[in-house]
Amino acid sequence: MARWLVKTEPDECSIDDFAENPDRAIVWEGVRNYQARNFLRDMAVGDECFIYHSSCKHIGIAGIVKVFRSAYPDPAQFDPESPYHDARSTTDNPRWTAVDMIFVSKLPRLITLDELRGLSGLEGLSLLKRGSRLSVMPVSESEWETIVALC
């Protein structure tokens, strides 16, 4: 099983949105970066993902979700009403990928960005690299354990 970290603005979709409906999968849509999309394509059902809250008051890792449905064409790209619409995408040749995620757990407390920066063993994590904007990234087994151990 692979592990991942996905960023989200909690105003849009937070760990609480998952926790409030633990039996309902949520479409992870709107990723519009090729590198991040390629990681979405690599996700398998059952893979676990850290949910990272960004661009908000309390920045950090808030919980864990898992892949419920693996990669399929992001429906938002075909929807002219969606902010994620992409006129260049066709059903024959879709450009963007979605997955469905489902709740696993909320961390006992938020693991803040500052805390993550203070840990050794996370030097390879894209999240912590200067200027990184990648919104979907792999997390190694040891990185995962290092972070989980904080809780």
Added chain:
DNA sequence: GCCAACGTTGGC
């Protein structure tokens, strides 16, 4: 709201 860093676009 600022702004550094980054990815994408498009003219050449």
Added chain:
DNA sequence: GCCAACGTTGGC
């Protein structure tokens, strides 16, 4: 294929 201009991200 280069690269300047532009739009976006995201911490502060």
